Amino acid sequence: MSPALRIGATGFALIAVCYGFARFAFGLFLPQIDGELGLGPSISGLISGGSFAGYCVAIVASAILTERLGARAVAVGAALVAAIGMAGIALAPSPLILACAVVVAGSSTGLASPPMAAAVAAAVQEGRQDLTNTVINAGVSAGVALSGPIALAITGQWRLAFGAFAAVALILAIASAISLPASRGGNRAGGLPPMNGPVVRLICASFLMGAASTALWSFGGQLVSERMGWGPTGTGLLWTCIGLGGISGGLAGTLVGRFGLDRVHWAFLGLMAASIPMVGFGLGSVPTLVGGAVFGAAYVMLTGVYLVWGTHALPDRPATGLMVGFLTIAVGQTAGAPLFGLVNAGFGAGPAVTCFAGIALLAGAFRARSTGEMHRGRSSSSACS
The missing domain is CATH 1.20.1250.20 (MFS general substrate transporter like domains)
Incomplete structure (x- = not known):
């Protein structure tokens, strides 16, 4: 399998899981979650604000860590963070713990994208880099499109759904460790661009x-x-x-x-x-x-x-x-x-x-x-x- 195909397929799946499942699926299951845990306006606000803050912090940290640790380590970390967050959602006994788990899961979206760009720069020939990068980015929509039918198919079983999503994220952590290069895909820089x-x-x-x-x-x-x-x-x-x-x-x-x-x-x-x-x-x-x-x-x-x-x-x-x-x-x-x-x-x-x-x-x-x-x-x- 060519590097472009291997990295593109792994990245597409990772982005789909982090965005479609770890971040956006929560909104689809929110009525069921609210019915069981009784989320109030304050917790909903915490989740909304925390998700944005988590994304912003995560994507900056991901860019810095990718330049220092390499694409493979950060991508595996993104999949593990998604798995931990979604497992936390599945097991959450209270609204506050649920809110924390949602923020952790959502932050995986910020972690996932920068290492994929570095992996493409490191291992894919220059003429195919733009195509590979944008195919990986399109995984966002695949995840969004899949999360709707999944939510409808297992109505009322939101804990089971997030447990299954966490298992898929763990599989992707293994796939990322096998498929992605360790290289940073650029010079070891630092600081503001x-x-x-x-x-x-x-x-x-x-x-x-x-x-x-x-x-x-x-x-x-x-x-x-x-x-x-x-x-x-x-x-x-x-x-x-x-x-x-x-x-x-x-x-x-x-x-x-x-x-x-x-x-x-x-x-x-x-x-x-x-x-x-x-x-x-x-x-x-x-x-x-x-x-x-x-x-x-x-x-x-x-x-x-x-x-x-x-x-x-x-x-x-x-x-x-x-x-x-x-x-x-x-x-x-x-x-x-x-x-x-x-x-x-x-x-x-x-x-x-x-x-x-x-x-x-x-x-x-x-x-x-x-x-x-x-x-x-x-x-x-x-x-x-």
């Missing part, structure tokens, strides 16, 4: 995209409930469509190689901007579900674009390059969610949806390469030829 032009523009673009995405990630269920009268089944179907659409994000590397980062960036920001009103305006069942699939494809494709952008901006520090974009997306989501809520409360859902579609388009103002950088690149190519 250089704030050069591509990195600054990456931060701006990913922040705005992250903020725009909260229109559906945070409020999509509420919007379809209010505008369409959909209950949990309809919302679950929307989420499945988002997950299935996002699997196409694995093509980001291929599209970037053919059309360039900026063209792919602009195209999928446009699709995200279109998908937000398709879901948020309540135009009917078919447009809403199609909008969900388009949103999923656009979101995962754009995270793939920022992954490639970051690893190209910091080629000697691929784990840190990935971390910059993904961390900034999360910060943008943290800022975007309360802003959407304020606009929604003050002006209504229609203006809020329109405003956030505009924010998605605004992210397109930031290019992966400036005009001067592209000119220098062409001059270098001419000199070499």
